[in-house]
Amino acid sequence: DTAVSQTPKYLVTQMGNDKSIKCEQNLGHDTMYWYKQDSKKFLKIMFSYNNKELIINETVPNRFSPKSPDKAHLNLHINSLELGDSAVYFCASSSNRRQNYGYTFGSGTRLTVV
Amino acid sequence: GQNIDQPTEMTATEGAIVQINCTYQTSGFNGLFWYQQHAGEAPTFLSYNVLDGLEEKGRFSSFLSRSKGYSYLLLKELQMKDSASYLCAVSSGGNKLTFGGGTRVLVKP
Numbered sequence: 001d002t003a004v005s006q007t008p009k010y011l012v013t014q015m016g017n018d019k020s021i022k023c024e025q026n027l028g029h030d031t032m033y034w035y036k037q038d039s040k041k042f043l044k045i046m047f048s049y050n051n052k053e054l055i056i057n058e059t060v061p062n063r064f065s066p067k068s069p070d071k072a073h074l075n076l077h078i079n080s081l082e083l084g085d086s087a088v089y090f091c092a093s094s095s096n097r098r099q100n101y102g103y104t105f106g107s108g109t110r111l112t113v114v
Numbered sequence: 115g116q117n118i119d120q121p122t123e124m125t126a127t128e129g130a131i132v133q134i135n136c137t138y139q140t141s142g143f144n145g146l147f148w149y150q151q152h153a154g155e156a157p158t159f160l161s162y163n164v165l166d167g168l169e170e171k172g173r174f175s176s177f178l179s180r181s182k183g184y185s186y187l188l189l190k191e192l193q194m195k196d197s198a199s200y201l202c203a204v205s206s207g208g209n210k211l212t213f214g215g216g217t218r219v220l221v222k223p
Contacts, residue, residue, distance in 0.1 A: 104159070107156050
């Protein structure tokens, strides 16, 4: 199946812990993203990588660190988790050559910090 | 800055038509997208408009007026499965999509 897949789907952890979310796409897309969707359902961009190069870095605490080992993978590591980090995190990808198709999203990771 | 506004919630009856409006003010414009998001799922692509006018795709149509900073998504012959959130998003170049808060549509029998 061609898709954007992210793991884990659910993550429950205690404040202060460090956790990672992984994302992989096999669509041959050039650009990958991390978005955060809060309880009010707003989708806000956090980071974007184009061919392993960071191109968008919104105002995000530096506890969040993305890493792209190759253009098919984009991981998100979060240090010292806080209650306010609880949200659904979506990975997405897009093609530079076919921008009219928009993004393809992964199924999301629901992070709950307790 | 970027500002995208759409109503929070709408209710309609099965078989009816619903129009979801979206107004935007963005620095740069490279196209407007509509996405559908069912509860607990990922957003899925519905439509893309970059030129003024109406784009029709089956039961769904999307309209754009760039001079007015306005778009709407029209859902015809509503079905129960159309109950979802509908997200308006603007591309301001550089592959960056800015999303509105979404409109939750509830279809009643």
